[in-house]
Amino acid sequence: MRIEGIVVKVGDHIDTDVIIPGRYLGITDPSELGKHALEGLDPSFPARLKPGVILVAGRNFGCGSSREEAPVALKAAGVRCIVAESFARIFYRNAINVGLPIVECSGIHSYTRDGDRLSVDLSSGVVEAVGRQFRFKPLPDFILRILEDGGLTNYIRKLRGLPT
Amino acid sequence: MKPMNIAEKILAKASGRDYVEPGEIVDAKVDKVMFHDLTGPMTLKVFEEMGGGSVWNPDRIVVIFDHIVPASSITAAENHVKLRKFVKVQGIKWFYDVGRGGICHQVMVEKGHVCPGELIIGADSHTCMYGALGAFATGVGATDMAATLLTGRIWLRVPEAVMVRYTGKMPRYLSGKDLILYTIGEIGADGANYKAVIYSGDVIRGLPMDDRFTMSNMAVEMGAKTGIVEPDDVTLSYLKDRVSECFTILGSDRGAEYSEEYEFDVSDIEPQVACPYRVDNVRPVSEVEGISVDQAFIGSCTNGRLSDLRIAAEVLKGHKVSRDTRLIVIPASQDVYREALREGLIDVLLESGAMICNPTCGPCIGVHLGVLSSGEVCIASINRNFIGRMGSRESKVYLASPATVAASAIEGRITDPRRYLKGIA
Ligand code: SF4
Numbered sequence: 329m330r331i332e333g334i335v336v337k338v339g340d341h342i343d344t345d346v347i348i349p350g351r352y353l354g355i356t357d358p359s360e361l362g363k364h365a366l367e368g369l370d371p372s373f374p375a376r377l378k379p380g381v382i383l384v385a386g387r388n389f390g391c392g393s394s395r396e397e398a399p400v401a402l403k404a405a406g407v408r409c410i411v412a413e414s415f416a417r418i419f420y421r422n423a424i425n426v427g428l429p430i431v432e433c434s435g436i437h438s439y440t441r442d443g444d445r446l447s448v449d450l451s452s453g454v455v456e457a458v459g460r461q462f463r464f465k466p467l468p469d470f471i472l473r474i475l476e477d478g479g480l481t482n483y484i485r486k487l488r489g490l491p492t
Numbered sequence: 493m494k495p496m497n498i499a500e501k502i503l504a505k506a507s508g509r510d511y512v513e514p515g516e517i518v519d520a521k522v523d524k525v526m527f528h529d530l531t532g533p534m535t536l537k538v539f540e541e542m543g544g545g546s547v548w549n550p551d552r553i554v555v556i557f558d559h560i561v562p563a564s565s566i567t568a569a570e571n572h573v574k575l576r577k578f579v580k581v582q583g584i585k586w587f588y589d590v591g592r593g594g595i596c597h598q599v600m601v602e603k604g605h606v607c608p609g610e611l612i613i614g615a616d617s618h619t620c621m622y623g624a625l626g627a628f629a630t631g632v633g634a635t636d637m638a639a640t641l642l643t644g645r646i647w648l649r650v651p652e653a654v655m656v657r658y659t660g661k662m663p664r665y666l667s668g669k670d671l672i673l674y675t676i677g678e679i680g681a682d683g684a685n686y687k688a689v690i691y692s693g694d695v696i697r698g699l700p701m702d703d704r705f706t707m708s709n710m711a712v713e714m715g716a717k718t719g720i721v722e723p724d725d726v727t728l729s730y731l732k733d734r735v736s737e738c739f740t741i742l743g744s745d746r747g748a749e750y751s752e753e754y755e756f757d758v759s760d761i762e763p764q765v766a767c768p769y770r771v772d773n774v775r776p777v778s779e780v781e782g783i784s785v786d787q788a789f790i791g792s793c794t795n796g797r798l799s800d801l802r803i804a805a806e807v808l809k810g811h812k813v814s815r816d817t818r819l820i821v822i823p824a825s826q827d828v829y830r831e832a833l834r835e836g837l838i839d840v841l842l843e844s845g846a847m848i849c850n851p852t853c854g855p856c857i858g859v860h861l862g863v864l865s866s867g868e869v870c871i872a873s874i875n876r877n878f879i880g881r882m883g884s885r886e887s888k889v890y891l892a893s894p895a896t897v898a899a900s901a902i903e904g905r906i907t908d909p910r911r912y913l914k915g916i917a
Contacts, residue, residue, distance in 0.1 A: 341681055341770060345878040349885075350858040353530050354560075354567045356537050368880045388682035388715060392878060394617040396534055396633035416715055417686050418617055418631050425635035468517065470647075480635045484542045484642065 329450040329476060331409045331429060333382035335440050335457075340386035342369065344398040344419060347390070353397055361397050362404025379406035382446045386412065386437045390419020399423040409448050411455055413437050424471055427479030431455065433464040450475065495745030497653045498722055499688035502628040502742055506611040514652040514751070521645055523610035524552050527637050528596045530559035530857070531615035533571045534634035536578055539641055547582050548644035554586040554605050555579050556596040559853045563590075564860040594825025594851035597621045597793040601705065602827055604734035608723045609742045613640050617712045618793055618875065624701065624708035625731065626723035626741065628688075631712065651688045651717045652751035654679075658695035660759035665910050667803070668703025669795055669873065669893035671695075671756075672710045673764035677774030679754065685715030687751065690744070695758050696721055701730045702799040709794050710875050713771040763909055765871075766891035769879045777896060777908045787870040788819045788901035789882075790894045791849075792856040795873035796824030800894040801832045805840040807898035807912040813845035814904030819897075820862045821846045822854050846901070858882045864889075871900045 346368030348361060355361055366373035383402065389412040390398060399422045402410070409429040413436070423430040431448055433455050440446065440457050447456045453466035467475070477483040482492040493511050496504065504512045506520035527535050532555065547553060555575060563569035572590075579587045586605065593599040597618055600606050608626030612619065615637040622629035632646070640646050656675060676683075689711045696704070704721050711719025721727070722743050762776035790796065790804050801823060813819045821841050823829035829851055832838050838848055855862030856874045864870055864883030869890070872882065877889040892900070895909035902912065 343876075343878045345876070345881050349880050353857075353859075354533065354565075354571055356534055368885060388685065391681060391715065392617065392876060394531065394615060394631040394633050396531075396635060399633075400534075414682060414685060416682070417717055418633060418712075421636055422633035425633060425639075480639055481538055481541045484639055488543050490543045 329429065329472065330447060331382070331450070332445070332447045333380045333408045335384050335442060335444040335446050336376055336381050337440065337442050338369065338383060338385045341388045341391055342385055343392035344390055344395050345392055347398040348395060348401045353395060358400050358404040361401035365401040365405035374405060377405035377407060381407050382448065383407050383410045384412070384436060384440050385410060387414050389415050391416035394418045396422045396426065399426050399428045403428045411436050411446070411448060424474055425480040427475060429475055431464055433462050436462055494749070495747040497690060497744040497748035497750065498626065498720055498742055499628055499653050499690070499718065500650060502609055502611060503648065503650050505609065505742070512650045514650050516650045517647055518650060519645055519647055520611055522613050522640055524554060524605055524612045525614065525637065525640055526554040526556065526596060526600055526612070526619065527615035528559055529557040529561065529572060529575060531634055531637065532575045535615055535637045536574060538635050538638035542638055542642060545642070547584070547641045550583045551585045553584045553641065554600060555584055556588045556593050556599050557590055558593070558595045559857055560859055561590045561852045591826065594828065595793045595796065595853060597709065598797065598824040598828065601625060602734070602825055604736065607735055607737060607739035608727065609740040613637070613646055618709050620711045620716065620718045621705055621709035621793065623711065623718045623720035624704040625727055626720065628718055628720070630717045649686065651686055653688045653690055654684045655690050655692065655750040655753040657693035657753070657755045658758050659693050659755060660695065660757035662695050662698060662758050664915065665763065665895065665913050666758065666761060667893045667895065668699055668706040670761060670764045671758060672707040673766050673774050673891065674761055675756065676710065676713050676772050677764070678756070679714050681713065681770055681772040682715040684711070687716055689714065689716045689719045691719065691721050697724060700799060701726060702797045705797065706794055713875060763893060763896050765896065765906065766877055768877050768888040768890065771875070771877060771891065777906065780890070780906050781908055783906045784869065785817050785871045785900055785905060786868040787862060787864065788817055788897050789855050789862060789870060789872040789874065790897050791820070791822030791824065791854060792874040793824060794875040795894050796822055796828065798828050798831055800873065801828070801837045804894045804898040805837040806914065807895055807909055808844040808846070808902065809840050811844055811902045813901045816904035817901055819846040819901040820849060820855060822849045823851050825851050855882050871897050871906060873897050
């Protein structure tokens with residue numbers, strides 16, 4: 329799986345409360361949630377997230393609450409992939425489960441800038457940024473399969489013999 | 493076979509294996525699952541998208557209304573209706589509706605839904621609290637929860653373990669909250685990312701359950717998957733009269749390995765405060781004393797238990813909440829509320845000028861019962877101080893123990909609680 333996109337950068341310890349503030353919980357429509365993605369950090373953020381964005385983050389991205397609305401909102405806002413120095417664990421699972429590819433790649437944050445073009449190869453474990461390659465540990469096969477199916481929901485539907 | 497720690501042992505048992513080691517991914521059978529009124533609606537939506545049908549075992553599912561109770565908006569009310577219907581149709585055995593339970597994590601432990609040695613999955617990040625009873629408990633999101641409701645199973649990566657040992661003599665003014673804030677300040681907000689934290693040492697052995705719950709509750713604030721205290725007599729006496737099922741007590745083997753080990757001498761630790769906007773931005777109270785607060789809040793799954801209300805009442809007895817601030821107190825559960833009434837604590841709090849609200853997450857999630865406006869500052873006994881956590885993005889939250897919050901309410905600014913505690917110079 330190969331993903332290309334334009335970098336939007338955020339810092340360290342971006343928590344799920346700023347990704348989608350508590351007052352929007354209870355909304356289940358992804359596109360509605362997408363309108364508020366990262367609003368807690370800066371109200372201008374939702375406008376900066378366009379289809380085809382790759383979010384590049386620092387350490388501990390997605391820490392805090394287990395709200396799955398966080399990766400759902402980012403995905404609906406157009407984020408194609410998140411590349412970070414490290415992730416908080418519940419967010420990591422949630423992103424994969426909703427079919428939002430996520431890559432832990434060290435050194436990427438200080439190297440890239442807003443607007444850079446980035447390509448991510450999930451199966452071989454390579455991120456290509458302007459003139460440089462970064463290697464990361466490729467995702468285990470069954471996680472790649474979940475991502476290829478577009479998330480755990482479709483994966484389970486397939487297991488149950490239901491149409492996807 | 494190498495020696496295993498308690499986290500590995502529980503995961504080995506849950507996955508039907510003799511031995512597991514960090515980094516492995518296991519397919520584990522869960523003992524219980526829990527979800528609440530805020531993560532429930534998304535869980536049910538995904539459950540249907542997965543093809544719906546029957547849950548794997550209605551006797552092992554606990555549904556608790558706590559985040560927005562009673563409903564404060566039409567959306568919340570509609571979500572409650574959806575969940576009630578699901579509970580009924582699926583025949584789910586354990587359901588705590590408005591007025592029946594309280595904050596999910598408190599209800600889980602207090603009503604005997606957590607046994608040592610169990611694997612418990614909750615659609616809430618503070619599920620890690622049940623580790624205080626020697627269980628492996630961790631939070632997941634809605635999709636994981638939906639899949640677990642269908643299959644009774646979940647994949648988990650066996651975490652490395654971090655050992656945190658506490659030594660020295662615990663001062664009377666110090667609480668589990670101060671210890672965990674101190675620990676997070678030292679280890680950092682991602683210092684235990686993906687790992688299992690195991691709390692040990694004589695200080696922990698001497699700590700009552702309430703304080704242990706607080707410490708396990710906040711393990712996720714260091715990025716941990718769970719925070720475990722190995723069961724002992726304190727655990728067993730808590731479980732007596734609450735748990736009727738048999739359970740296996742598991743403990744770490746001698747020689748078990750840890751990826752990191754920390755040791756903290758608690759003898760001279762001051763009351764601790766976590767400053768905005770990070771839980772690991774921790775200072776001794778003396779460094780932040782004097783900061784004015786517009787609101788003080790005692791409650792939440794971290795510190796809304798009986799001993800928290802007792803210490804708050806001890807501090808507030810004979811004093812009034814400052815005219816420059818307001819104090820909101822929310823008992824963590826109906827049981828805590830009743831017992832606090834019986835002991836006369838609620839009366840002391842009311843007398844001081846506190847507003848008592850019904851058991852619910854309330855202001856902790858920034859949705860109702862004490863939302864902050866821009867520019868306001870709150871000192872709270874909760875577990876997170878992120879931007880906008882309790883309301884406006886331009887508000888600020890300081891985290892502290894109930895004693896510190898109560899003392900700060902009296903003075904209208906952050907205050908060292910030692911001045912108001914009996915028998916302390
Ligand atoms: S009290 Fe706060 S931290 Fe605890 S479950 Fe409720 S919202 Fe979450």
